[in-house]
Amino acid sequence: MNNVIVLGSGNVASHIIQFINDSNELNLVQIYARNSNKIDKSINKNLVTDDYLKIKEADIYIIAVSDNSIAEVSKNLPFENRLVVHTSGSASLDQIDSKNRRGVLYPLQTFSKNKSVDFTQIPFCLETEFEDDYVVLENITQKFSQKVYQISSEQRQYIHVTAVFVSNFTNHMFTIGNEICTENEIPFEIFKPLIQETLNKIEDLEPIVAQTGPAVRNDTNTLKKHLDLLTNEKIKSLYLNISESIQNYNVKKL
Amino acid sequence: MNNVIVLGSGNVASHIIQFINDSNELNLVQIYARNSNKIDKSINKNLVTDDYLKIKEADIYIIAVSDNSIAEVSKNLPFENRLVVHTSGSASLDQIDSKNRRGVLYPLQTFSKNKSVDFTQIPFCLETEFEDDYVVLENITQKFSQKVYQISSEQRQYIHVTAVFVSNFTNHMFTIGNEICTENEIPFEIFKPLIQETLNKIEDLEPIVAQTGPAVRNDTNTLKKHLDLLTNEKIKSLYLNISESIQNYNVKKL
Numbered sequence: 001m002n003n004v005i006v007l008g009s010g011n012v013a014s015h016i017i018q019f020i021n022d023s024n025e026l027n028l029v030q031i032y033a034r035n036s037n038k039i040d041k042s043i044n045k046n047l048v049t050d051d052y053l054k055i056k057e058a059d060i061y062i063i064a065v066s067d068n069s070i071a072e073v074s075k076n077l078p079f080e081n082r083l084v085v086h087t088s089g090s091a092s093l094d095q096i097d098s099k100n101r102r103g104v105l106y107p108l109q110t111f112s113k114n115k116s117v118d119f120t121q122i123p124f125c126l127e128t129e130f131e132d133d134y135v136v137l138e139n140i141t142q143k144f145s146q147k148v149y150q151i152s153s154e155q156r157q158y159i160h161v162t163a164v165f166v167s168n169f170t171n172h173m174f175t176i177g178n179e180i181c182t183e184n185e186i187p188f189e190i191f192k193p194l195i196q197e198t199l200n201k202i203e204d205l206e207p208i209v210a211q212t213g214p215a216v217r218n219d220t221n222t223l224k225k226h227l228d229l230l231t232n233e234k235i236k237s238l239y240l241n242i243s244e245s246i247q248n249y250n251v252k253k254l
Numbered sequence: 255m256n257n258v259i260v261l262g263s264g265n266v267a268s269h270i271i272q273f274i275n276d277s278n279e280l281n282l283v284q285i286y287a288r289n290s291n292k293i294d295k296s297i298n299k300n301l302v303t304d305d306y307l308k309i310k311e312a313d314i315y316i317i318a319v320s321d322n323s324i325a326e327v328s329k330n331l332p333f334e335n336r337l338v339v340h341t342s343g344s345a346s347l348d349q350i351d352s353k354n355r356r357g358v359l360y361p362l363q364t365f366s367k368n369k370s371v372d373f374t375q376i377p378f379c380l381e382t383e384f385e386d387d388y389v390v391l392e393n394i395t396q397k398f399s400q401k402v403y404q405i406s407s408e409q410r411q412y413i414h415v416t417a418v419f420v421s422n423f424t425n426h427m428f429t430i431g432n433e434i435c436t437e438n439e440i441p442f443e444i445f446k447p448l449i450q451e452t453l454n455k456i457e458d459l460e461p462i463v464a465q466t467g468p469a470v471r472n473d474t475n476t477l478k479k480h481l482d483l484l485t486n487e488k489i490k491s492l493y494l495n496i497s498e499s500i501q502n503y504n505v506k507k508l
Contacts, residue, residue: 123443162431162440162445165427165493166427166452167466168465168469169496170427170428171465171466173424174420177420177461178462179503180415181412185409186413187403194363194417194420197363198364199453207426208432211426216422222414238495242423245492249433
């Protein structure tokens with residue numbers, strides 16, 4: 001039950017291929033890639049095909065391609081009634097052609113091309129069309145990581161929005177902070193321990209309880225002082241919006 | 255040159271007192287506290303006084319009290335021309351009465367009452383009124399941490415604004431994410447590795463370069479889908495504002 005075929009050669013596909021290739025428990029049967037040059041040199045070239053008609057039999061087919069290509073790749077598969085999953089956080093399960101038994105294996109992490117990934121620490125969000133397939137998908141995923149969660153297509157959409165808030169928007173807060181530092185000749189590195197501690201705190205506390213700063217204290221003097229310091233009108237308005245949101249949340253909900 | 259007196263019994267004062275008490279290199283001469291019961295039991299009670307007139311001689315006096323009390327405490331000191339510093343991120347140096355030689359020793363970190371602090375990892379922002387005192391303050395601070403930075407009162411104000419963005423506002427992003435998860439029965443813990451990686455990334459990359467997500471890709475489909483998913487108008491408007499800010503920054507500055 002551990003025979004896997006991966007379709008794709010991008011960022012996520014590469015990391016998954018590497019993991020299965022190095023694994024003692026999973027068997028990398030084949031890779032489908034339109035351009036075999038994109039596959040890492042450490043992988044046996046004989047495993048790669050660019051011909052849909054030559055795709056072999058396996059227990060699971062993992063489509064790790066861009067969201068826009070999932071439908072097309074799954075439609076081109078020359079077989080039916082096999083377990084076919086994609087790895088996307090935002091595409092729904094029915095992006096996969098219905099001739100096969102569909103599923104999702106979504107690793108919740110950002111992947112960088114040249115940075116190795118410790119899959120054992122990554123949470124996987126799983127979904128299958130049929131109950132029996134969930135057990136198969138779960139068993140295979142547990143070879144990657146013990147952090148396995150059953151997540152519906154609808155929930156997965158909310159996971160994607162949440163990821164925007166906690167990762168993309170958080171990074172933008174770092175961008176603004178970095179800019180303020182550069183303008184005032186302050187080394188941004190001095191904030192790294194504070195940022196790490198901000199993250200450590202939510203290990204023990206609900207984020208709403210961990211909230212500190214002038215907005216939640218309703219320290220109007222400091223809020224006014226900060227708005228005076230910020231000369232960029234757009235950043236000033238963002239400071240005001242987020243401060244108001246903190247006050248809405250913490251007054252309303254605590 | 256290592257004789258220290260600490261004034262205060264709050265959160266920051268407690269951590270500083272504990273550190274000096276445990277240090278082999280610094281000598282805790284005395285503690286001034288209005289309420290000696292607030293001083294930890296591990297500290298020798300004979301070190302504590304609540305009488306300004308009984309304050310002894312030392313190389314440095316560290317006032318670790320709330321911003322609003324710095325002026326009063328420093329005015330009550332029954333001596334002049336000694337080195338007196340406060341520990342505040344937002345109060346300026348001249349909050350301290352001018353009869354003494356003034357300075358600032360500001361540890362850039364959030365302190366929690368019952369959580370021990372590793373001072374060696376904390377950056378300290380130092381400022382003194384007189385150049386000669388800087389050497390003294392630097393020497394003493396280096397017993398706490400090697401991460402010592404000379405920072406003016408003006409720069410310190412910008413450090414405080416930056417801390418709001420990178421710590422307080424970041425925590426609010428976690429609060430919103432946590433709420434979306436609760437509403438959709440998604441365990442928030444699955445985001446912890448993603449959040450940690452968001453932080454790890456800025457070790458190697460400028461935050462503006464590390465930016466990912468639908469806003470920076472100008473992926474209008476996903477942006478629209480996310481706005482449709484968010485039913486709370488205020489959160490929707492925040493999503494829109496921060497996304498626009500990301501686009502302003504990354505189009506304008508990259």
